Amino acid sequence: MKMIRILSLSNRLLLIATISLYATIIFGLYAQVLLGGYQVLAALLLIFLWKNYGKKEKNMLIIYWGITLVYGILSIIGNFSMNGFWGILFWIIIPISIAVYFTYVLEIIKKSYGNIK
Secondary structure, three states, rough: OOHHHHHHHHHHHHHHHHHHHHOHHHHHHHHHHHHHHHHHHHHHHHHHHHHOOHHHHHHHHHHHHHHEEEEEEEEHHOOOOOOHHHHHHHHHHHHHHHHHHHHHHHHHHHHHHHOOO
């Protein structure tokens, strides 16, 4: 489907830009917020195509939403400072890991269902 190809390409470009901007740390964090917002919106769009997915793709999307919701709740209620290893882990490494996982999910969906019209 053309929409999935566009989502996938845009996601890849945003992920590459985010990882590249981490050389400056601050701009990387800003780009990470943009990437996260884009990925949540893309995942919402993918819900509308739910009936077209196989069991594997559905499970992967459920895992993505579970991880994203848990992380979102922890970031709202948690008191994580940016200092030290735990701050870097919570504010940089975990979100980028979630972003890479979503990129993987999107690529699997694109590969499996790229020909859906």
